[in-house]
Amino acid sequence: MKATKTLVATKNQASHTTPNIATDKVAIFGGSFDPPHLAHFEIILWLSKIFGQVTVIPAYQNPLKTPTTIPLQTRLQWCKKMCENIDNVIISDIEARNNRVMFACELARHFYAEYFGDLSNNDKQKSQNFTPPLYFVIGEDCLANLHKWKNIDELSSLVDFVVLQRGGAQKSNPKNFSKANQNNIDLLDFVKLHYVDFCPNALLDFKLNSGDISSTFLRKSLKQNPNNQNNNEKILQALPKNLRDEVLAFFAKTSLQF
Helix, strand or coil: CCCCCCCCCCHHHHHHCCCCCCCCCEEEEEECCCCCCHHHHHHHHHHHCCCCEEEEEECCCCCCCCCCCCCHHHHHHHHHHHCCCCCCEEECCHHHHHCCCCCHHHHHHHHHHHHHCCHHHCHHHHCCCCCCCEEEEEEHHHHHHHHHCCCHHHHHHHEEEEEEEECCCCCCCHHHCCHHHHHHHHHHCCCCEEEEEECCHHHCCCCCCCCCCCHHHHHHHHHHCCCCHHHHHHHHHHCCHHHHHHHHHHHHHHHHHC
């Protein structure tokens, strides 16, 4: 079993320093990006300064979330445009090409083989002291369901997890999980976690009812009244500048279809 270790960056550190993670490793950041927003961009930018490469994967459909509303090809193009000026970020269309849901373990196998060679011939991977060169980036809200992830035991042998913690939130303690999550408590005993308290300065003054930016907020606001000028001013603050016109135009044309 792998010993759990944590890496914590405060919200000030997140903008001004980088944690001690080797830059020859690769971060995998998957998500719905439905639509991509400023928090996504800031996270990707921050990761790009820590890792040698960041691979961003717009999901065909997150198995543990409600269906997406924006077509995958549109989300792919928006992610590419959002990250076009970050040299070491790759937007992967692997789920679009396969036209299906791909679970995290399957993605880990694919990218491990693509970037680092055949797992079956990797003696280091069999070593007890092996440190995976792949890092899966997840939000802290995913921890409660981590034990539900398909082939989680295999996945945890291939990757470490970088856990993005909401700014100001108290780091989750596995001992605080309910009896119903006993499996998760056991799991967290050997899954290696790197905690990141992520709250970039660019977002500190942006206040929503929920206390943070979310794709859900953006979709609901745009679908309810896509041409409301006051509403759009708030939304503009949550979108990367080079995506604002496209996202607003998309919802203005398609809002009646949702």
